[in-house]
Amino acid sequence: MTLFFTNKNYRLLFSASAVSNLGDGVSALALPWLASLITRDPMLIATVAFATRLPWFLCSIPAGVITDRYDRKHLMVGADILRMILTAGLVVCALTIPQPAPAGAAFAAILIVSGLAFLLGLAEVVRDNAAQTVLPSVVAKSDLERANGQLWSIEQIMGAFIGPPLAGFMIAWAVPAPFVLDTLSFALAAGMVLFIAIPPRPVVIRRSVWREAVEGMVWIRSHRVILQLALMLGVMNALGMLVVTILVLYSQEVLGLSVIQHGLLLIAGAAGGVVGGLICPKIAAVLGRRSALHCALVVWAVSNALLALVPSVLIVALALFLEMFAALLWNVVTVSYRQRIIPDALLGRVNSIYRFFGWGLLPFGALASGAIVVMAEPDLGRALALRMPLVIAAVGSFAILLYGLVWLQIDEE
Template sequence: MAWLLLKQNRNYRLLFSGAGASNLSDGVGALAFPWLATLISTNPFDLALVAFATRLPWFLLSLPVGVITDRADRQRLMVRADLVRMALAFGVVALIAAGPPLPAGENATWMIAALAGLAFLMGAAEVVRDNAAQTALPSLVEKRDLETANGQIWSIEQIMGSFVGPPLAGLLIALAVPAPFLFEAIGFALAAFAVWAIAFPPRLNRGLPAGFWVELIEGAKWIRQHGVLLQLAIMLGLMNALSLAAMTYLVLFAQDILALEAVGYGILLTAGAAGGVTGGSAALGSPRASVRSKA
């Protein structure tokens, strides 16, 4: 059975648990950050600034972090990235405590700038953590179990990040505005501890004589030379940009038009995630997808 892998492989079980805790915190933050931004300012530009800062690191840092991941200790990268995110979550709590009572007035522009800065740093640490985690998995499971492990990791990430995190964030905001960020900090701390406890096998020294910039340029050339991957990267980039644009204004639409509170908005995000999973399952089950998978 597939779940025997979790039972029998301690190191993989710890990585799986860390992924669950980390992505639960990500899911809580996915609702908490834009909702907090609306409590500081209702200016759409301000909300877009915070959303843009959250995702900008993926555009700027994906290739450089890939080079770093190849050259550094992946366990340390994951632990440190989650600890940094823990500290940043506490930073958001400090920001709320230092600012005016929420909802804030028109003199809270500095809070938007600070929140955008914290969101950017949180996103940068997420890029480091996720890149390292994706490349660490093959060293913890047998090759025959890799497909199963990938599926389980993806499942726990989706469940925690898209289904559990957003409605939980809504409940926490209903209790107190800082509550979801305190929860985030605890989740990142648990994720860091789980990864720290993994007994990673020693990495073979591949010998990387080339410098950082040489490898970065080689990576960019490799992407450019593989047309299908380049097309997919461009398509996904455009899709993510459009999705981000829609999500930026969705929070205002939910508040002003649908009159939803934080809990209702969390349920709305969860429904969107459920639609995505349903559509993906239908596509995988279509005859054309089956033919492609056998080709």
């Protein structure tokens, strides 16, 4: 943690990330749980997840142009303030929408929650892209792996280790409570980012959004490895959303967990992220980029197989630990690699295009998860139908593993 104590700007960025991710972790459990209190319909619950992730498909590329055009610090502050306001809207929803809602009112209630979730996702796209592109301006290139590892660790500690169980206790006390905390966390994060001193960037000659976006597309197309990593990530994230979307119902109806127990279960994934953030930079240094990514794919495939095959709380906890560890290893290698080789003037646009491919399939994975359960339930019954998205995710993860072992090539220097 030397960087934290010696680099004031990194300390502020790190602290803002910790606070905002605490809020994110609280809402990550609270939002789908609120949806499950309103309705038990898998498609309606999947609609909330779809709305949350849809901005990554629709707005990633324009967000990259915006990130390269405007002050990245101000974009982060503005996005956090907008998220604060929108989360206050969720407080109102939690206070006023019946739980469960009558059959005729559930659809309208979910639409309102989904609309707020979409706008929150839109602000997240801009904020996250600006935050990732600002890091190379805050730390030296030689510290990127270490800084990314620490940031991923604190994100996991706050967003997955502390946030979800805290949300579980808060929902058990009062359903609106976690959204109140989320609102305050965004306000505090915005204040911290405001005090970061970032070196001025060269004046950018503004042209049409399309022309600037095309420059990023041309760059990423000419760098095959970056494009390959983005496409692989897209499939991996879509498969991951099959699991994440249905987990809130799987946890309640198959594992028999309460909201507090579900929050505690998610700690296992957070632990994998914390451990991964601490040791994955060293693993990448010892194994090299290519072998480290292969290792991440193997661990990820095994975790999905465990989730699909064994409906046990302990095995699910182990699988979530391994899944998040693999994600951290993948991200430490690939994010640092991008930050090193992408020119600063193009960093926002290329990162946004990368995320368009890598995150754009998230909303469709969410919808597919709900649809799979709805289609499978008449023949398989509710319990087996809830497991089908996990089975499909497991099969897909082994297909990605095979592809990566054979075709993934990445420079070691």
